[in-house]
Amino acid sequence: MKNKFDVVVVGAGPAGSFFSTHLAKAGFDVLMLDRRREIGIPVRCGEGVGIPVFEMSGIKPHTDWAYTVKESHLIAKSGARAKFPSSKPGWVVERRVFDKLLALKALDAGANLLTGTTVTGYQKGKVVAESFHNKQEFTGKLVIAADGIESYIARMAGLCKSMNPHDLDSCFQYEMKGVQMEYLHCLEAYLGSMAPRGYVWIFPKADDRANVGLGVAGDDPLPAKAYLDAFIKTREDLKTASITQVSSGNISVSKPIERLVDDQLMVIGTAARQVSPIHGGGIQDAIQAAKIAAEVAIKALEADDVSKKRLMPYQTAWFEKHGNLQILQYKLMNAMAHFTDEDFDYYLRNFKVEYLDKMWQTDGIPQLLKLMMARRPNLKSIMSGLLS
Amino acid sequence: MVTEVDHELCLRCGGCVITCPFNCIFLKDKITITNCKSCGKCLKACPVRALHEK
Numbered sequence: 001m002k003n004k005f006d007v008v009v010v011g012a013g014p015a016g017s018f019f020s021t022h023l024a025k026a027g028f029d030v031l032m033l034d035r036r037r038e039i040g041i042p043v044r045c046g047e048g049v050g051i052p053v054f055e056m057s058g059i060k061p062h063t064d065w066a067y068t069v070k071e072s073h074l075i076a077k078s079g080a081r082a083k084f085p086s087s088k089p090g091w092v093v094e095r096r097v098f099d100k101l102l103a104l105k106a107l108d109a110g111a112n113l114l115t116g117t118t119v120t121g122y123q124k125g126k127v128v129a130e131s132f133h134n135k136q137e138f139t140g141k142l143v144i145a146a147d148g149i150e151s152y153i154a155r156m157a158g159l160c161k162s163m164n165p166h167d168l169d170s171c172f173q174y175e176m177k178g179v180q181m182e183y184l185h186c187l188e189a190y191l192g193s194m195a196p197r198g199y200v201w202i203f204p205k206a207d208d209r210a211n212v213g214l215g216v217a218g219d220d221p222l223p224a225k226a227y228l229d230a231f232i233k234t235r236e237d238l239k240t241a242s243i244t245q246v247s248s249g250n251i252s253v254s255k256p257i258e259r260l261v262d263d264q265l266m267v268i269g270t271a272a273r274q275v276s277p278i279h280g281g282g283i284q285d286a287i288q289a290a291k292i293a294a295e296v297a298i299k300a301l302e303a304d305d306v307s308k309k310r311l312m313p314y315q316t317a318w319f320e321k322h323g324n325l326q327i328l329q330y331k332l333m334n335a336m337a338h339f340t341d342e343d344f345d346y347y348l349r350n351f352k353v354e355y356l357d358k359m360w361q362t363d364g365i366p367q368l369l370k371l372m373m374a375r376r377p378n379l380k381s382i383m384s385g386l387l388s
Numbered sequence: 389m390v391t392e393v394d395h396e397l398c399l400r401c402g403g404c405v406i407t408c409p410f411n412c413i414f415l416k417d418k419i420t421i422t423n424c425k426s427c428g429k430c431l432k433a434c435p436v437r438a439l440h441e442k
Contacts (some may be wrong), residue, residue: 035416044401118416130416150405150415162409165433170403172435218403224435248435250403 005031008140015269015286016146017102022294024109037116040099040217044249051088065097076344083121122156145267160257164217167254172224173213175245180237192341251279261311268279328365390424397438404430
């Protein structure tokens with residue numbers, strides 16, 4: 001295999017594959033490298049995917065690997081349940097299929113892929129990759145760091161440091177078959193002390209099969225697995241179900257990294273911590289960022305100038321459209337971390353869909369924080385600190 | 389003291405990798421730890437507590 005490319009993309013997850021598709025379509029020579037021996041495996045995800053992702057990526061959901069969801073429920077420990085229909089249906093997918101289809105799209109567009117190939121070294125415009133004890137060097141006018149939560153490239157490039165466990169959600173999940181569903185085609189999220197700061201999700205993959213998982217604050221004294229096993233013990237509908245898959249992962253529920261570009265380098269997706277701290281879903285964020293990055297990268301490569309300055313419009317546009325909102329969502333998440341089971345009970349009994357809408361508006365989040373302050377005077381000092 | 393991985397428990401999720409302030413932890417097909425400074429940051433981030441100090 002040759003070792004010189006226009007673009008070397010590290011990571012063939014949604015961000016890397018989507019970016020590669022666009023660059024290959026524009027006529028550039030793209031190499032994708034992925035550590036995993038099979039794309040999409042191991043799964044580190046609850047596998048819920050909204051319709052915008054399918055619309056943007058052009059992938060068509062198929063019932064063999066995607067189950068449609070039509071409503072979502074938020075449930076407090078007391079049993080209080082807020083129900084709201086999805087404005088558009090979403091899907092719970094098999095990520096191993098979904099991610100592979102995304103990667104295949106990039107290959108169809110003309111990109112190259114090496115799997116089972118781990119990047120172990122990075123210098124400007126150059127990566128060292130290892131596969132089956134074989135070391136190879138690849139150069140690219142542009143390197144794309146789409147290497148997920150570990151963010152190896154961004155750390156090597158000095159764009160970010162390690163993460164505080166507090167800014168991670170530590171997650172554990174069973175895929176279960178034989179689940180007695182009370183509501184079909186429904187995403188359920190349980191909020192409260194069963195998953196401190198995070199939530200338990202039951203995301204259906206068939207009428208009797210679901211991802212049952214949870215995330216808890218990364219600095220919680222107990223491991224995520226202990227919380228999930230305890231939750232399942234309380235549930236008659238899950239007790240007798242069989243476990244068909246075990247997965248774990250860490251979700252970034254942090255602010256995004258501040259610098260997304262450097263000379264000949266762009267960081268996209270979870271590697272840049274472009275994940276909503278509210279629900280911990282990162283696929284849509286990854287694809288949105290990859291789209292902006294691809295547009296900027298194509299222009300830069302066409303002008304034969306891949307300097308930091310030339311790539312900066314990606315950083316500016318991303319923060320304007322998504323990043324500034326994510327920073328506010330991070331504040332909101334930290335405020336909600338103080339909620340007790342009684343608070344969740346109160347809010348879900350008095351639930352309004354507009355609360356959720358506000359979570360996705362930069363001017364809505366301060367309004368929400370004020371509402372919370374009114375309800376919980378004892379949180380006033382924390383909340384007013386967050387508002388400043 | 390250094391941190392060791394119980395590969396039987398480890399699900400290779402990478403949480404420890406990103407919490408290590410010294411870039412000592414690497415995930416290839418399994419987790420490897422070199423030059424551990426025993427800061428303990430990675431221990432709690434592990435959803436299954438596969439890391440322990442020895």
